[in-house]
Every structure is written in structure tokens, then in C-alpha cells.
Amino acid sequence: xxxxxxxxxxxxxxxxxxxxxxxxxxxxxxxxxxxxxxxxxxxxxxxxxxxxxxxxxxxxxxxxxxxxxxxxxxxxxxxxxxxxxxxxxxxxxxxxxxxxxxxxxxxxxxxxxxxxxxxxxxxxxxxxxxxxxxxxxxxxxxxxxxxxxxxxxxxxxxxxxxxxxxxxxxxxxxxxxxxxxxxxxxxxxxxxxxxxxxxxxxxxxxxxxxxxxxxxxxxxxxxxxxxxxxxxxxxxxxxxxxxxxxxxxxxxxxxxxxxxxxxxxxxxxxxxxxxxxxxxxxxxxxxxxxxxxxxxxxxxxxxxxxxxxxxxxxxxxxxxxxxxxxxxxxxxxxxxxxxxxxxxxxxxxxxxxxxxxxxxxxxxxxxxxxxxxxxxxxxxxxxxxxxxxxxxxxxxxxxxxxxxxxxxxxxxxxxxxxxxxxxxxxxxxxxxxxxxxxxxxxxxxxxxxxxxxxxxxxxxxxxxxxxxxxxxxxxxxxxxxxxxxxxxxxxxxxxxxxxxxxxxxxxxxxxxxxxxxxxxxxxxxxxxxxxxxxxxxxxxxxxx
Amino acid sequence: xxxxxxxxxxxxxxxxxxxxxxxxxxxxxxxxxxxxxxxxxxxxxxxxxxxxxxxxxxxxxxxxxxxxxxxxxxxxxxxxxxxxxxxxxxxxxxxxxxxxxxxxxxxxxxxxxxxxxxxxxxxxxxxxxxxxxxxxxxxxxxxxxxxxxxxxxxxxxxxxxxxxxxxxxxxxxxxxxxxxxxxxxxxxxxxxxxxxxxxxxxxxxxxxxxxxxxxxxxxxxxxxxxxxxxxxxxxxxxxxxxxxxxxxxxxxxxxx
Numbered sequence: 001x002x003x004x005x006x007x008x009x010x011x012x013x014x015x016x017x018x019x020x021x022x023x024x025x026x027x028x029x030x031x032x033x034x035x036x037x038x039x040x041x042x043x044x045x046x047x048x049x050x051x052x053x054x055x056x057x058x059x060x061x062x063x064x065x066x067x068x069x070x071x072x073x074x075x076x077x078x079x080x081x082x083x084x085x086x087x088x089x090x091x092x093x094x095x096x097x098x099x100x101x102x103x104x105x106x107x108x109x110x111x112x113x114x115x116x117x118x119x120x121x122x123x124x125x126x127x128x129x130x131x132x133x134x135x136x137x138x139x140x141x142x143x144x145x146x147x148x149x150x151x152x153x154x155x156x157x158x159x160x161x162x163x164x165x166x167x168x169x170x171x172x173x174x175x176x177x178x179x180x181x182x183x184x185x186x187x188x189x190x191x192x193x194x195x196x197x198x199x200x201x202x203x204x205x206x207x208x209x210x211x212x213x214x215x216x217x218x219x220x221x222x223x224x225x226x227x228x229x230x231x232x233x234x235x236x237x238x239x240x241x242x243x244x245x246x247x248x249x250x251x252x253x254x255x256x257x258x259x260x261x262x263x264x265x266x267x268x269x270x271x272x273x274x275x276x277x278x279x280x281x282x283x284x285x286x287x288x289x290x291x292x293x294x295x296x297x298x299x300x301x302x303x304x305x306x307x308x309x310x311x312x313x314x315x316x317x318x319x320x321x322x323x324x325x326x327x328x329x330x331x332x333x334x335x336x337x338x339x340x341x342x343x344x345x346x347x348x349x350x351x352x353x354x355x356x357x358x359x360x361x362x363x364x365x366x367x368x369x370x371x372x373x374x375x376x377x378x379x380x381x382x383x384x385x386x387x388x389x390x391x392x393x394x395x396x397x398x399x400x401x402x403x404x405x406x407x408x409x410x411x412x413x414x415x416x417x418x419x420x421x422x423x424x425x426x427x428x429x430x431x432x433x434x435x436x437x438x439x440x441x442x443x444x445x446x447x448x449x450x451x452x453x454x455x456x457x458x459x460x461x462x463x464x465x466x467x468x469x470x471x472x473x474x475x476x477x478x479x480x481x482x483x484x485x486x487x488x489x490x491x492x493x494x495x496x497x498x499x500x501x502x503x504x505x506x507x508x509x510x511x512x513x514x515x516x517x518x519x520x521x522x523x524x525x526x527x528x529x530x531x532x533x534x535x536x537x538x539x540x541x542x543x544x
Numbered sequence: 545x546x547x548x549x550x551x552x553x554x555x556x557x558x559x560x561x562x563x564x565x566x567x568x569x570x571x572x573x574x575x576x577x578x579x580x581x582x583x584x585x586x587x588x589x590x591x592x593x594x595x596x597x598x599x600x601x602x603x604x605x606x607x608x609x610x611x612x613x614x615x616x617x618x619x620x621x622x623x624x625x626x627x628x629x630x631x632x633x634x635x636x637x638x639x640x641x642x643x644x645x646x647x648x649x650x651x652x653x654x655x656x657x658x659x660x661x662x663x664x665x666x667x668x669x670x671x672x673x674x675x676x677x678x679x680x681x682x683x684x685x686x687x688x689x690x691x692x693x694x695x696x697x698x699x700x701x702x703x704x705x706x707x708x709x710x711x712x713x714x715x716x717x718x719x720x721x722x723x724x725x726x727x728x729x730x731x732x733x734x735x736x737x738x739x740x741x742x743x744x745x746x747x748x749x750x751x752x753x754x755x756x757x758x759x760x761x762x763x764x765x766x767x768x769x770x771x772x773x774x775x776x777x778x779x780x781x782x783x784x785x786x787x788x789x790x791x792x793x794x795x796x797x798x799x800x
Contacts, residue, residue, distance in 0.1 A: 085566075113629025115594055117642045117692065118619030131633045 003492060004166065004181040012185060014161035016226035018083050018152045019145075019193070021218075025084070026091030026144055031137070033092075034099025035125065044100060051093040062086045063158050067281055071288055078277070078285040083155030083162070089142040090151055090442025102133030138201040142194050149190040153182065157248065157278040159285055163189070168276035172405050173486045173493065174336035175248050241270040242456065242463060245282045245294035248275075250486040250493065251342060251403060251424055251479060255295045257497035259450065259467070263293075265501075266466035279378065280304060283451075287330040292456040293467065297342055298322050301442035303383045309388055315445040318498045322449070331454030335464055336471035340424060340479045343446035344384050345435045346373075347421035349412060353434040360437040361392050364418070368396045378406035384422070384443055391442035405487070408433065424476055426484020448474075473504050505512075545570050545593065546700070553586050553599035560586045564600070566592040573726060573733045575747035577740070579658065582737045583756040588702050588769065592621045592732065598606070619643055622693030625704040628685050630677035636662070636688055637673040643696040661691040666721055682776075683714040690722065690768075694729075701726075701733040707742070719745055740782045752776050 030051075037044040054062070063086035070085075071077035106129050114128040129136075153164030166182025169175070196215045203211030242263050246256035253275055260271040274291055283305055285291045298318045298490055302308050306325050312318035323334035346361055364371075373396045379385055380399050388394060400416055408427040411419040421428055421435065423446075428435060450467050457464055478500070485496045546568040553561040561583040568574045577586040589595040591602050593614045604611045609617055630639050640658045649657070659669040661687035665687035677685060686707055693701060707715045707722075723746060726733065737743055743750050744764045751761040752775070771777035 107629075109625075109627035109629040110631060112594065112625070112627075115632070116592065116618060116623035116629070116783045118617075118646055118696075119642075120615045123646065128631060132631075135755070208731075477774075 001177050001181070001284055004175075004178050007166070008181065008185060011161055011163050011165050011182070012189070013226055013229055014155075014258065015149075015152055015163045015186070017187065017223060018080070018087060018155055018160060018162060019148050019189070019228070020149050020223055021224055022084055022087035022091055022140075022152070023145060023193075025088040026095055026148070027141060029088070030092045030096035031099055034096045034137075035103065037096070037100050038103045043541055048097060050102065051096050054089050054224070055093045057085070058088060060154045060157070062090060063151075063154055064278055064281070067158055067278075067284060071284055076290060077288050078159035078281055078290045079274075080160050082158045083152070083160035087148050087152055087155070088157070091148050093141040094140040094147070096140075098136045098143075099133065102136030102140075103129050105136065106132045135201065136206065138197060142197050145193045145197055146190045149186055149193060153186055154274045158281055159245075159274050159277055159290065165276060168248055169253060169493075171403070172276075173253060173490075174405065174488075175490060175492070193222075241272040242293065242460070243272050243274055243291045244274040245277050245291040246273060246351055247277055247279055247282050247294075249422070250483050251422075252295065253493035254486060254497050254500065255448075256481050257339075257494045258500055259293055259295070259470075261497055261501050262466055262470065264390075267460070267462050269460070269463065286332060286451055286453050289453050289455045292453045292460075293335075293450060293463075295338070295448055295450055297446040297448055299343065299384070299446040301326070302444055309383060311384075311442065311444040315447065318445050319447060319449070331457070333452045333454070333457040333464065333466045334449050335452045335457075336450040336469075338448040338450065338470060338474045338479075339445045339472040340448055340474050340476040342422050342424040342448055342479070343442055344379065344382075345421050345438070346388070346418055347411065347428055347435045348418045348434040349414070350432045350434040352417070353436075358436065359387065359434075359438045361394070361442070362439060364436065365392060365394060366419075368394050371396055371417035372398035373418045373420065374400045374402055374407045374410050375420035376401055376407065379400050379420045387442045387444075388438075391440050394439075394542045405540070424479045424483055426480050426482075426487055430478065430484055430488050448479075467507075470504075472506065474500075478503070545603075546734070547603040547606075548587070548591075549601050549603065550727065551587065551590060551602065552584070552598050553590065553595060554598040557690040559756050561590070561597075561644050564758055566758065566761065568732060568734060570732050571730050572748045573731075573735055573746060575743040575750045575784055576736045576753060577738065577743045577747075577750050578732060578753035579738055582753040584738075584753050585704055587753070588704055588734055588736050591702055592618050592623055594618075594623075605738075615646075616753070619647055619696055620698055622701040623703075624689045624693040624701070624706040625639070626706060626708040628689040628706075630680075630685055630688055630692070632677050634676075635673065636667075636677070639688060640691045642692060648695055650772060657695060658691075658727060661694055662688075664694070664725055666773060667691075674791045683710055684716060686710060686718060687721075690725075692716075694725070701731050704736045704766075705738070706735075708737075723745070740779060744783065751774050752779060 029500060033047055037047045046313060057065070063083060066082035066085045068076050070082055075081060110128060110132065111124065114124040120470075152162050155162045156164035156168045163182045163186045166178045166185075170178030171248070188410055196219050199215040200212055202208070244256045244259050244263075246252040256273045256275060260273055263269060263271050271414065277285060277291075277294075279300075282291070282294050283296065284302070285292060297372060298315075299312075301322045302312055302318055306322065312321065319337060326332040326334060346364070348358075353359065354361075356367055358367070377387070380401060396418070402410060404422070405415070407419045408421065408431055410416050411421075411433060412431040417435075421433065423435060427433070450470060452464055452467065482496050482500055485491045486493055548564050548566040551561060552559070564587060566574070573681055578584045578588060586595055590597045590630060591609070593609060594613040625662060631642070634642075637658045641654045644657060658673065662669040662672055667687055672680075672684070672688075677688070680688065686709070690706060693703075707718050710718060719742065731780045735746060749761060749763055750767055752759045752767070754775050760767060760776050761772075767776060769778050771780050
């Protein structure tokens with residue numbers, strides 16, 4: 001708990017920055033638009049229509065879509081800006097609609113009176129229409145406030161720190177204290193902001209100046225609190241911290257913390273971790289220089305960045321091709337191959353596998369029509385899945401997408417029969433699942449590689465040198481053990497990363513770096529001999 | 545002096561007001577009389593440009609109102625209408641003070657004027673000043689409406705059935721006090737009503753409208769004695785018919 005609470009100021013500040021800025025913008029845009037829509041009636045339907053369509057886009061998608069759009073415009077594509085744009089768009093409709101409804105709903109007799117006593121159109125608006133529409137307009141602002149606080153938790157995957165960081169990482173690492181802290185803080189913040197807006201409304205309606213002043217003052221203080229770090233950063237532009245990205249699963253959290261630790265130690269540079277980035281957001285962020293380092297997987301890059309439909313001929317080719325392509329197109333450096341693969345792998349409970357007598361993917365073919373397969377959100381639309389089906393002629397009775405942190409449990413409980421597991425997930429062994437051998441090589445290799453941005457490679461050679469030393473130091477067993485510590489034993493990624501760093505140090509001092517290099521060489525030879533790392537003897541099945 | 549010259553208003557194909565010519569002398573109260581949809585309200589609203597004429601012109605003291613900014617024109621003309629339109633978010637005092645404050649009067653002058661007007665419309669300033677419109681009876685609201693119209697000391701008033709929604713007793717009292725106010729201030733006014741009795745009580749002259757056209761203009765006496773056509777005659781007969789019914793009720797010999 002205290003560990004989570006220590007993170008609260010940072011995430012809360014980020015959340016407040018986003019929420020307050022988005023609300024101010026949404027009000028500044030939709031209030032004048034609403035007034036315009038009432039004045040020029042033929043604009044009303046189009047304006048409300050556009051706002052309503054924006055509202056129907058799922059909020060996570062809306063936030064995610066702004067990332068490539070900003071990148072196309074050559075703007076900072078991850079972090080505060082895309083989240084702010086998404087949230088602002090999301091807040092438009094309730095304010096716009098209530099402004100239109102509120103002003104249009106003012107008694108025509110009062111509008112006539114306002115003209116009749118000699119008010120100019122501006123005075124009619126300021127002295128009669130807006131004051132009378134105010135309760136309705138404020139109701140819209142309050143709706144937008146509560147929505148914005150809630151939706152702002154979804155800015156985490158686009159790289160803007162928010163209370164969503166607690167929720168995303170908590171759900172992935174099964175740390176429900178984090179989920180509770182994040183959700184609770186968001187709920188309290190929503191209540192607080194809603195209450196303040198409500199208090200301003202009451203203060204105006206009942207003409208209590210002190211109430212309006214107190215509420216505005218509190219909002220102002222919150223604004224100052226949120227803006228303070230930004231202003232401080234502007235006033236004291238120190239060295240920019242090395243920013244390390246992480247996607248949304250335990251292994252990525254652990255590795256990002258590990259990279260941060262190693263960089264701090266070997267170069268003394270400050271670091272910053274941007275965790276829980278969306279899968280493609282992470283690469284885009286690196287290519288555009290919004291983050292400096294993160295870990296990705298050769299097979300993923302092969303399919304989603306190089307956009308190759310065919311699987312790579314072998315592991316070494318994949319690495320070489322990926323490294324060449326990323327450097328040529330984006331200036332991104334493939335700094336180190338960590339020494340393990342985290343591949344897609346079909347897995348099922350060992351008990352069932354023994355009953356059915358299946359050990360290779362091909363053995364599933366006769367049973368598949370009576371089975372359902374569970375996979376993470378992207379698996380069934382990925383080229384790997386098409387390749388597996390085409391290579392083996394697999395036909396399952398059903399496909400179910402679910403959160404990757406839940407699918408292992410689902411397989412163990414029999415909710416689904418087979419899952420698309422990640423080969424380094426500690427829960428494969430912990431829940432006694434069996435990984436099926438990909439004997440026909442349908443699944444490409446997924447070597448974990450450290451990628452560095454062009455800027456980092458150019459400006460911080462010592463960081464690159466430090467990262468290079470990681471090459472071949474983490475094998476699949478070690479990664480799997482680390483993942484299990486987080487996933488099943490409830491330890492924090494930072495904790496496990498510290499332990500991992502110590503273990504790596506020990507290995508380096510006792511055996512020297514050479515051993516890791518040799519080991520990597522051996523792995524590669526094994527691979528070339530047709531034994532894939534994920535199903536090789538040192539892998540899961542060796543445990544039984 | 546107000547002059548309406550060939551004043552015409554068309555809504556699409558419908559002719560709301562057709563070629564109206566009319567003059568209101570200084571200090572005169574002219575009643576525009578007619579049934580609903582006869583164009584009397586439209587005519588009234590063309591004077592302060594709440595409605596823009598299709599053709600024709602309105603001259604006030606010889607000046608075409610089309611040449612003035614609408615809000616400036618309206619600040620010089622008191623306007624009261626049946627639905628009153630008191631601003632619910634303002635107090636009685638603020639409602640009355642609207643036009644003076646738009647004109648930039650100083651606070652002390654406005655305060656004096658508000659009290660003066662509330663007394664004029666027979667409301668106790670001390671009691672009423674800080675109330676909100678929803679705390680007033682219908683009659684009190686109508687009076688505040690008239691006070692608001694008079695606030696900026698206009699020489700010209702436009703009234704559109706300002707007492708229409710009142711019960712007969714209240715209405716009678718408010719009409720009487722309005723008459724006194726008008727006599728005291730010497731206002732020039734156009735007063736729209738469909739009520740023959742009100743027209744006879746208040747009007748120096750009455751203009752009868754029907755279907756957007758002016759049928760006859762004259763003093764009540766002229767209209768009663770020499771009606772121009774059947775419609776005017778029937779209209780003028782209504783008070784007599786009502787009086788006859790009342791007489792019959794009072795005479796015990798006549799069966800009902």
C-alpha cells in the first residue's frame with residue numbers, strides 16, 4: 001500500500017493536468033460553438049452530430065487514434081498531447097448539447113423582453129440567455145467533468161502518466177492494491193471536481209460570493225498544484241531523463257525497471273519509466289523520439305513494423321533483417337539481444353495433453369473442432385495466427401479474446417481448452433500447462449531485443465554501451481522465474497528488477513561476460529539445428 | 545409624433561400587415577383594436593423594430609427608425625407586453641433598472657428612479673425592491689412590467705395587451721392607475737388590445753384592424769356613431785349587447 005501511495009503524487013499530478021486542461025479546453029470550445037449553433041440554427045444539427053459521433057467512438061480507441069494522427073502531422077505523438085486532444089474531444093458533447101438546450105430553452109417571452117428593453121445581441125446573451133441557461137450548461141460541464149476524470153485513466157496506454165497507471169499495471173501484475181488506489185483516487189477526484197463545479201453553480205444562483213470565490217480558489221489551487229511540475233521543468237531545464245518505455249505486461253514492467261536501474265548505475269543519468277504503453281504506441285514513440293529505450297520482440301517487429309507476411313527463414317535472419325530495417329527507416333538501433341525468446345505458443349493443461357496424447361501442434365488437428373482457443377486481444381488478428389492455421393490446417397470450434405493476464409487461469413480452469421500463451425510467462429509452469437511443439441516452424445522467433453532511439457544512439461554513446469552489455473545475459477528460465485515472482489507472488493516489478501540486476505552482476509563477475517556470449521552462441525546453434533528456444537529442453541517442458 | 549407610411553409585412557405568401565397608414569400625435573394614446581391574427585401586434589412591433597417591415601416606413605418625430613440601431617431605438621421606447629417577461633434571475637429593482645443601467649445611469653439616480661416608479665405603479669418599494677418575480681402575483685408582475693417600460697423616461701410607449709392576463713377587478717384597477725400615469729407623464733402611446741371595453745376606457749382614438757388592413761380610425765364616439773362597415777359596427781355593438789344582458793338580469797320582469 002505505502003509503495004503505491006508513494007507513486008500517487010506523480011500520477012495524481014498527471015491526471016489533474018490532463019483533466020483540468022481538457023475541461024478548460026472543452027468549455028472554451030463548446031460554449032462558443034453552442035452559442036453559435038443557437039444563433040445560426042442550420043449549424044446546430046451538424047455540430048451536435050459531429051460531437052455525438054466523437055462520443056460514440058470508444059474512449060480508448062479515440063485516445064489511441066490521436067497517436068498516429070499526431071505522428072502524421074509531425075507533432076509529439078505520445079504523452080500529454082494525444083491524451084489531451086482525446087479527452088477534450090470527449091468532453092465536447094455534453095457541454096455543447098447542454099449549451100444549445102439551455103439557451104434554446106429560454107422562454108421566448110424573456111428573449112423578446114431582452115430585445116424590447118434595448119439590449120444589444122451581446123447583452124441579451126450575457127445578461128439574460130446565459131444566466132438563465134446556466135443551470136443546464138453547468139449540468140453539462142459536470143457530466144463532462146466526471147467523464148473526463150474517468151476517461152483520463154485511459155491516457156496511460158498513449159504514454160501520459162495518470163491514475164490509469166495504477167489500474168493498468170495493477171491488473172497486469174495482479175496487484176489489486178494498485179488497482180484499488182488508482183480507481184479510488186480517480187473516484188474521489190471526480191467527486192471533488194464535480195462538487196466544486198456544483199458549488200460554483202449554487203454560489204452564482206444564490207449570489208453567495210464567498211462560495212464562488214472559495215470554489216474557484218480551490219480549483220485554482222488544484223491547477224497550480226498540477227501546473228507546478230511543468231513550470232518547474234521550464235524554469236530549470238536540467239538534463240532530460242532517459243525515458244524507458246514498457247508495454248502492458250509483467251515482463252515489460254520488469255525489463256523497463258531493469259534497464260532504468262542499469263542506466264542509472266552505469267551512467268548516473270536520471271531515468272523515467274513510461275509504463276503500460278499500447279503495443280504499437282511503444283514503437284511509434286521510440287521512432288519519434290518520445291521515449292529512448294524499450295524492449296520489443298523480433299517476431300513482433302517482423303510482422304507489425306516490417307509488415308512481412310511470410311515468417312522469417314530463421315532466427316538470425318530475423319534479427320539481422322529487423323536491425324537493418326529499423327536503422328535505415330527510423331534510425332532506431334537494435335542495441336542488444338537479451339538472450340531469451342518470448343514467443344507465442346499454444347498451451348493447454350498438461351493433464352488434458354496427456355489424456356489426448358498431444359505434444360505437437362499438429363496433434364491438435366483432430367481434436368480442435370471440439371475445442372475453443374483463447375488468446376490476447378491482438379492474437380487472432382495477427383499474421384502468426386493465420387500462419388499457424390495455414391501450416392497445420394487447424395480449425396477450432398471457437399475463438400475467444402481476453403486479457404492476457406486472465407487467459408492462463410482460463411485454460412487451467414477449462415473455460416477455454418487451448419490458449420495462445422507467451423512462452424516466458426511463469427504461469428505456464430505454475431498452473432501446470434503444456435506448451436505444444438511448433439515442429440513445422442509456423443511461429444516466427446521472438447527474441448527479446450533492446451531498441452534505442454536515434455537520438456539516444458547519437459547523443460548518449462555511454463548509455464548504448466551500458467545497454468550492449470546486457471546482450472545474452474537473460475535466458476528464458478531466468479525471465480520466466482522473474483515473471484512468476486510478479487504474476488503469482490505479487491511482488492512489484494521494481495523489486496524483481498533489482499533482484500535480477502544483482503543476479504546479473506554476480507553472473508558477470510564470477511563467469512565474466514564471455515560465458516553469456518558463449519551461451520547465446522549455443523542457443524543459436526541449437527536453434528539452427530531445428531530446436532526452437534521456446535520448446536527447447538531448458539524450456540517449460542523440462543520442468544515436468 | 546409617430547407616422548406609419550404604407551407599412552407592410554409579409555410572411556411568405558401571407559400578408560400580415562397591408563399598406564398601413566397611421567399617425568399618432570404627441571401625447572395621444574392610440575388603441576390598435578382587432579381580433580387575433582388581424583396584424584395589430586405585428587404593426588406595434590414594427591415601430592420598435594422587433595419585427596422588420598417588408599416595405600413602408602415608420603417615422604418617429606420625422607426620423608425613419610430604420611436608420612437607428614435597434615437597441616438604441618428600443619431604449620427610447622417603453623415596451624410592455626402581455627407575457628410581461630420579467631427576468632426571473634433578477635430582483636424587482638434590477639428588472640425595473642434594466643434600461644437605465646443599459647443607458648449608463650449612475651447608481652444613485654437608478655435607485656431613486658426605481659423607488660419613484662414602484663410608487664407610481666402603486667407598489668411599496670421597501671417591500672418589493674428585493675423580491676424576485678416568482679414571489680409576485682400576476683397583477684404585481686404586470687405593474688412591475690409597466691414600471692420597467694417607463695424606467696428610462698421614454699416619451700413613447702408601446703403596449704401589447706399589457707393587462708390581458710389579469711382578473712377583471714385587478715385589471716380595472718391597473719387600467720385606472722395606468723390612465724393616471726399617462727395623464728401625469730403626457731406619454732405618446734400605442735396600445736394593442738382585442739378588448740372593446742379597454743379600448744373605450746383608455747383610447748383617445750381607436751384604429752380598428754382586420755386581416756392586416758386598417759378599417760377605420762377615429763375617436764370612440766365617432767366609431768360608435770358612424771361605423772365604417774359591418775365589422776366595425778359589430779365590434780362596437782359588443783359593449784352594448786353586454787350592457788343589455790346585464791340590464792335584463794337586473795329587471796325581474798323579463799324572463800331569461
